[in-house]
Amino acid sequence: MKKFTFIIFLLTSCTSFICACDPLTVHKVTTTIFDGVPTMPSPEQYCRDYHIQATKDEQEARQKQEQGVKQGSIHPPFAEKRCNDCHDKSTDSGFVVAADLLCAHCHKGFPAGNFLHGPAAVGACLKCHAPHSTDNPNLLVKPAAEVCDVCHAEARSSSKLHTISRTKGIVCTDCHDPHGGSNRFFLR
Ligand code: HEC
Numbered sequence: 286m287k288k289f290t291f292i293i294f295l296l297t298s299c300t301s302f303i304c305a306c307d308p309l310t311v312h313k314v315t316t317t318i319f320d321g322v323p324t325m326p327s328p329e330q331y332c333r334d335y336h337i338q339a340t341k342d343e344q345e346a347r348q349k350q351e352q353g354v355k356q357g358s359i360h361p362p363f364a365e366k367r368c369n370d371c372h373d374k375s376t377d378s379g380f381v382v383a384a385d386l387l388c389a390h391c392h393k394g395f396p397a398g399n400f401l402h403g404p405a406a407v408g409a410c411l412k413c414h415a416p417h418s419t420d421n422p423n424l425l426v427k428p429a430a431e432v433c434d435v436c437h438a439e440a441r442s443s444s445k446l447h448t449i450s451r452t453k454g455i456v457c458t459d460c461h462d463p464h465g466g467s468n469r470f471f472l473r
């Protein structure tokens with residue numbers, strides 16, 4: 286009985302000791318106590334790999350800049366290779382949730398306001414955005430000046446205002462929020 290209590294004491298003190306340490310120390314301790322714990326790279330190796338990757342990223346960024354691809358954008362979860370945050374082969378949709386709910390899965394409470402823009406309201410985000418990366422800012426599939434024309438070819442009731450603003454090079458999203466808002470026509 287005494288021996289048993291001692292083992293329990295030993296186990297609990299060991300675990301609390303392990304839990305208090307960083308992963309590398311925990312690993313060191315566990316490999317000393319137990320067999321079969323997979324080997325980890327040394328801290329030196331970690332830093333070297335990180336440096337190699339960082340230099341590679343810098344080079345790629347510079348190359349892109351030289352090629353004139355300055356305006357592009359890349360979705361952080363894609364850039365960070367967190368593919369499984371979105372993709373899931375085991376579901377019907379192929380995504381972690383239904384396709385029309387995927388963007389809202391992370392972009393919560395979006396869009397907001399009493400007036401919601403049709404495609405944004407129904408989760409058709411991909412009509413305007415790409416999920417991975419594009420050559421345009423904000424992951425837009427087309428430059429901001431063209432993205433509305435895909436659907437809004439109809440004549441404007443307020444055509445004068447709209448014609449003038451177009452000739453002045455003002456884009457739709459300078460006045461309209463593309464997602465929705467608290468003003469009619471999602472005016473900013
Ligand atoms: C933010 C969510 C998200 C992340 C993160 C993401 N994807 Fe996707 N991916 C999508 C969506 C949505 C589509 C469907 C695009 C369409 O229907 O136009 C897609 C499409 C694809 C396709 C089909 C071909 C294509 O390009 O349309 C491949 C392959 C793919 N993704 C691979 C990846 C890989 C590899 C990663 C990680 C490096 C990744 N995806 C990360 C959302 C994501």
Ligand code: HEC
Nearest residue numbers: 358359361362370371387388390391410414416422423424
């Ligand atoms: C796994 C979580 C996740 C999912 C799912 C997701 N996003 Fe994102 N998205 C992020 C994060 C993180 C950022 C960067 C921080 C921010 O702007 O909120 C971001 C940023 C963005 C941006 C701004 C990019 C920029 O260049 O400024 C756009 C646009 C966007 N997401 C669109 C989408 C669309 C469209 C979908 C659905 C296909 C989607 N997101 C699904 C996590 C996600």
Ligand code: HEC
Nearest residue numbers: 388389392395396404405408409410412413423429458463
């Ligand atoms: C009609 C086209 C269109 C649709 C549909 C659309 N967006 Fe956007 N989105 C834009 C444009 C244009 C921008 C550029 C910033 C701006 O003008 O407000 C943008 C910017 C963004 C941004 C970054 C800046 C911000 O406002 O936070 C996020 C995140 C985003 N969109 C997510 C989404 C999500 C999620 C959906 C689906 C619910 C969606 N968008 C649907 C056109 C659209």
Ligand code: HEC
Nearest residue numbers: 402403404412413432433435436437457458461463470471
């Ligand atoms: C994928 C198609 C699509 C794209 C792209 C699109 N829209 Fe729309 N838009 C709609 C639909 C559908 C409606 C709702 C039906 C309607 O009122 O015309 C709508 C409605 C509107 C309305 C309200 C009209 C009203 O009478 O209440 C405005 C304003 C508007 N869109 C502006 C824009 C702007 C600005 C862009 C570009 C950022 C844009 N739309 C891009 C499909 C689109």
Ligand code: HEC
Nearest residue numbers: 433437440441442443447450455456457459460461470472
């Ligand atoms: C200078 C600011 C401004 C710009 C730029 C602008 N709009 Fe508007 N838009 C307005 C205003 C203000 C209204 C409301 C007019 C009214 O009350 O009749 C409106 C109304 C609308 C409507 C609903 C009424 C209608 O005419 O059908 C749509 C759709 C629309 N705009 C789409 C667009 C699109 C697409 C673009 C880009 C090509 C654009 N707007 C650019 C200010 C602007």
